[in-house]
Amino acid sequence: MEEQRRKPKAEQRKHWNKAVASVWRQARVDADLSQAELAKALGWGRDTVADIEAGRRKVELTDVILLATVVKLDPKKLFERILLW
Numbered sequence: 001m002e003e004q005r006r007k008p009k010a011e012q013r014k015h016w017n018k019a020v021a022s023v024w025r026q027a028r029v030d031a032d033l034s035q036a037e038l039a040k041a042l043g044w045g046r047d048t049v050a051d052i053e054a055g056r057r058k059v060e061l062t063d064v065i066l067l068a069t070v071v072k073l074d075p076k077k078l079f080e081r082i083l084l085w
Helices: 002-030 035-042 046-053 061-070 075-084
Strands: none
Touching (some): 002 046, 002 061, 002 075, 035 046, 035 061, 061 075
């Protein structure tokens, strides 16, 4: 029974991780930034951005806000895109 409770949460987590990765990538592309350029603006390595966009790395709330700042997008709009994904 406990395993049944975990499955929906795991599926939801997988869905939201994909949503964040997809919206993250699209925001970068819309801002006409390469992964390397975004990484430099965030003070990260390019591999970090690539891992986020591939869904291999989890993103914290503050990371999404930082992304919004770099791509000059209202953080509310970015979160809205994630929620509507």
